[in-house]
Amino acid sequence: MAFKDAFANKTFSGEADGGIPLIDNATVKHGSIKLGNGVIDVVFEYRPGIVYSSAFNDKKIIRWNYETMKIEDELALSFKPGQLMVPQGLSAEPHSNYLTVVNKEALYENIADIGPVRPSYQHLIDISSDQMSDIYTMSIPQANLYGSVAVLRTIIKPIIRYPLGTNTRTGEISVYKTVAGQEKIEREGNRVHIFGTMIRSHIVPEIVEVNEGDVVTFHLTNLERAEDETHGFTIDTYGKHGSFEPGKTASLTFTADRPGVFPYYCTEFCSALHLEMEGILLIKPKGYKGKKGEVKIKLTDAELQGYKKNYEDKLVVIDATQDVINSVVTFLKENNYQDYPYVEALVVDAFDQLGQAASSKEKH
Ligand SMILES: [Cu+2]
Known part of the structure; x- marks a missing residue:
């Protein structure tokens, strides 16, 4: 009996906790097949009924048909295979002539052993013909043995820039959005808000003065409209970092507990003048009075x-x-x-x- 029929007929064998109906395995079993030892994964491809499994202990990939319950092809591997992936394989339209398989325990004579952590590898398997073949090996640093996903590049439609002032966590325009000419510093007691902008090759304001102990927030907006014109932001020694893609507004808050002069600057190479994209944060020590009197400037x-x-x-x-x-x-x-x-x-x-x-x- 098909599973959906068993469900429609309420051919239940009992109930699990919470009243979830149970269907006995034997009632709906279509068939069984011995694939190998240590079967790890199964993926689908675009031909009806065709699936692939990896057998870890047997070092092989099996192409089989879940309708006829027959093995159609086997590919012997030089390694123990882990997870499999067919591009778009998790959708209703698996779409590829290729399959990838993860090789977690890889060591190759022609690739340096850089332990203690070694890269994992993905092997590209050609599944377009009756005989599968292992055609390419690619390292995947920091790879996890489990789960990968690939989609057709034609379904990826990236945006080029955010609407100006976007809080990228919410997708809404930030109340801290700041445009050119509207930069300002607001102070309430020891709370300081800096509304700043970034565009090649300036961070505005370029000088910020606060007092030791102030709680300081930089609200920054990247004014760039050009493609891929991201700016970074950091305040030296305060350990604050931000990435500002074109149009993004974000805030960085810290307590100015170390007096001194700290540069803040762009951390993403953005133009030939990237190194000039900086400002100065002056944190005055508690009780600092400064020099008395004004400096008179006389011009000729x-x-x-x-x-x-x-x-x-x-x-x-x-x-x-x-x-x-x-x-x-x-x-x-x-x-x-x-x-x-x-x-x-x-x-x-x-x-x-x-x-x-x-x-x-x-x-x-
Ligand atoms: Cu920059």
Whole structure:
């Protein structure tokens, strides 16, 4: 009797704890087959009825048919096989001409023994023909003997960037999202919140001053919209580390219990100026007063003129940049950017940041 019929007919032999009905094995048994010694695993492939088993003690893989209960092929191995895997093998559509098998106890003459922990190996077995063959060996460092999964690459559809300010644990926009120009440091008693941003090749703010004993949180947003432009963040000697993929906002909290000057910096190579992507955290010792009096700075006329020229040059660059932005916006509008999801996402994002910039202008 088929299992589903036994279930429908309620051909039960009793009840387990909790009232779970039991079906006697003999009632629904389709057949039995002797595969070998130390059978470890079974996987399916795309042909109906065909399954593969690994026999650890016999060093072999068996291809057999669970409908006819007959062995169709055996592959003798040079090692004791562990878990098997067929790509998409855990889905309703196992899909491959290949099977992998884990070799936990591998030692090869041509591969260095780097003990005490050795890598495990996966062997690639060609199952496309009547005779299986072991065609390739690949090391898998830190491998577990159990369970692996492979899927067709066509079903993987990765996102390129998070919507700006995403808390990647919840998928929602973080309340700590910070955009360019809105960086700030807020203090309430000994609680300090830093709302910072990261983009090649700056961490803003670049200088943070707190007092010994303050509880400090860096809320950081990676403003990057480019692909794979991840920044890392760490505060030297405080053991705080974060990885910030494009668009991500996350927070790092610590108690500033060691006074001193600590660099914080990007830990993911992000551009040629990666090494410049840093800031300084100044933790003032308890009771620190600092020097009395103000430092007076006197500028010569030449220095003043220099600063003025510098300022005017910057304005020219800003105007020229605005012209470029205007021409890009015109181009995008004329070419119906909404028709291209990739471009539209960038435009929405840019307007999001521009909107924040406009509202911050009003406030100042
Ligand atoms: Cu960086």
